[in-house]
Amino acid sequence: MNKDFVRACYREFDAACLFVDAPMRFHTTFRIGGPADLLFYPNNTEEVQKIIHMARTFNEPVTLLGNGSNILVRDGGVRGLVIRFSRKMAQIVREGTDVVVGAGALLRDVAVFAQKNALSGLEFACGIPGSIGGAVFMNAGAYDDEMKSVVASVKTVSAAGDIRLYAANELDFSYRHSIFHRCEQAICEIRLHLHEADAGCIMQTMEELNQRRRSKQPLSYPSAGSTFKRPPGYFAGTLIDQTGLKGLTVGGAQVSQKHAGFIINIGNATSQDVQQLIALIQQRVYARHEVQLTPELRIIGTL
Numbered sequence: 001m002n003k004d005f006v007r008a009c010y011r012e013f014d015a016a017c018l019f020v021d022a023p024m025r026f027h028t029t030f031r032i033g034g035p036a037d038l039l040f041y042p043n044n045t046e047e048v049q050k051i052i053h054m055a056r057t058f059n060e061p062v063t064l065l066g067n068g069s070n071i072l073v074r075d076g077g078v079r080g081l082v083i084r085f086s087r088k089m090a091q092i093v094r095e096g097t098d099v100v101v102g103a104g105a106l107l108r109d110v111a112v113f114a115q116k117n118a119l120s121g122l123e124f125a126c127g128i129p130g131s132i133g134g135a136v137f138m139n140a141g142a143y144d145d146e147m148k149s150v151v152a153s154v155k156t157v158s159a160a161g162d163i164r165l166y167a168a169n170e171l172d173f174s175y176r177h178s179i180f181h182r183c184e185q186a187i188c189e190i191r192l193h194l195h196e197a198d199a200g201c202i203m204q205t206m207e208e209l210n211q212r213r214r215s216k217q218p219l220s221y222p223s224a225g226s227t228f229k230r231p232p233g234y235f236a237g238t239l240i241d242q243t244g245l246k247g248l249t250v251g252g253a254q255v256s257q258k259h260a261g262f263i264i265n266i267g268n269a270t271s272q273d274v275q276q277l278i279a280l281i282q283q284r285v286y287a288r289h290e291v292q293l294t295p296e297l298r299i300i301g302t303l
């Protein structure tokens with residue numbers, strides 16, 4: 001990485017928000033991944049604009065990261081700049097029945113805020129361990145609902161450093177997909193459109209959904225959630241289970257015994273272990289069911 005870029009960042013931003021050679025295993029729920037050259041926690045949209053502009057000037061690649069709950073970082077780490085959207089950029093403001101949220105806010109915190117304000121629509125997301133920016137990027141969903149049903153608009157910063165506002169009908173949401181998969185934008189702020197409901201009922205729904213999650217998912221191990229997308233007409237976890245792959249292990253990566261759709265890190269797994277296990281699952285499921293599984297988690301970084 002260009003040392004002049006690092007020096008310019010330390011001149012421009014609070015040193016407490018910058019980390020050189022930041023091990024990505026501390027920034028992902030999988031607890032896997034080599035170091036990022038430079039990791040930055042922005043406090044607001046202006047800082048996102050400024051650092052993207054500087055990275056462009058110094059020709060440094062930019063990677064956008066939320067809570068790292070749908071990411072597998074390769075063992076060589078990430079070259080260039082990683083912008084991590086975190087609680088530093090997580091304001092949550094009510095405007096009528098809308099809620100305007102900074103991209104780094106955790107879904108859990110936004111869902112709790114909505115519940116306390118007797119606003120319904122985000123109950124499905126209360127147990128998804130991502131940021132709201134990452135959830136928009138992924139069109140995260142659960143229990144027959146998804147972000148598409150609550151997002152009214154999204155404010156972004158483009159790779160050129162310009163601010164853009166996307167209306168809901170421009171977001172091209174589909175299953176675990178949004179427009180941002182093909183058009184790189186740093187998601188900075190999201191307007192959610194919710195509706196009034198009884199706070200007690202909202203709380204009860206959230207508790208029930210979290211209980212279902214705890215009973216089915218291996219939450220005591222590091223993971224990135226469901227490894228594969230749901231193939232049309234099937235459930236990935238059921239196909240993997242029927243192929244007899246529960247417990248299949250490569251190094252520190254294992255197909256969960258509790259939920260075959262999850263790969264868990266049972267201790268010091270490398271990215272290589274997980275990728276080998278993914279390939280093995282894909283081969284064996286295809287051989288048995290002739291269904292091609294596609295990863296839902298995003299694999300980034302260098303070998």
Ligand SMILES: Cc1cc2nc3c(=O)[nH]c(=O)nc-3n(C[C@H](O)[C@H](O)[C@H](O)COP(=O)(O)OP(=O)(O)OC[C@H]3O[C@@H](n4cnc5c(N)ncnc54)[C@H](O)[C@@H]3O)c2cc1C
Nearest residue numbers: 066067068069070130131133134135137140141142187225
């Ligand atoms: C135990 C567990 C359970 C899970 N359950 C579910 C579930 O029920 N449903 C579901 O859909 N997912 C689930 N997930 C996966 C994950 O939580 C979601 O995909 C979540 O939305 C990812 O958000 P994140 O902030 O962690 O994104 P990250 O993992 O940090 O990033 C994911 C992608 O979004 C991009 N991105 C993140 N933030 C921004 C931003 N501000 N601007 C632009 N791009 C950005 C990244 O570049 C990356 O490509 C689960 C994961 C775990 C570990």
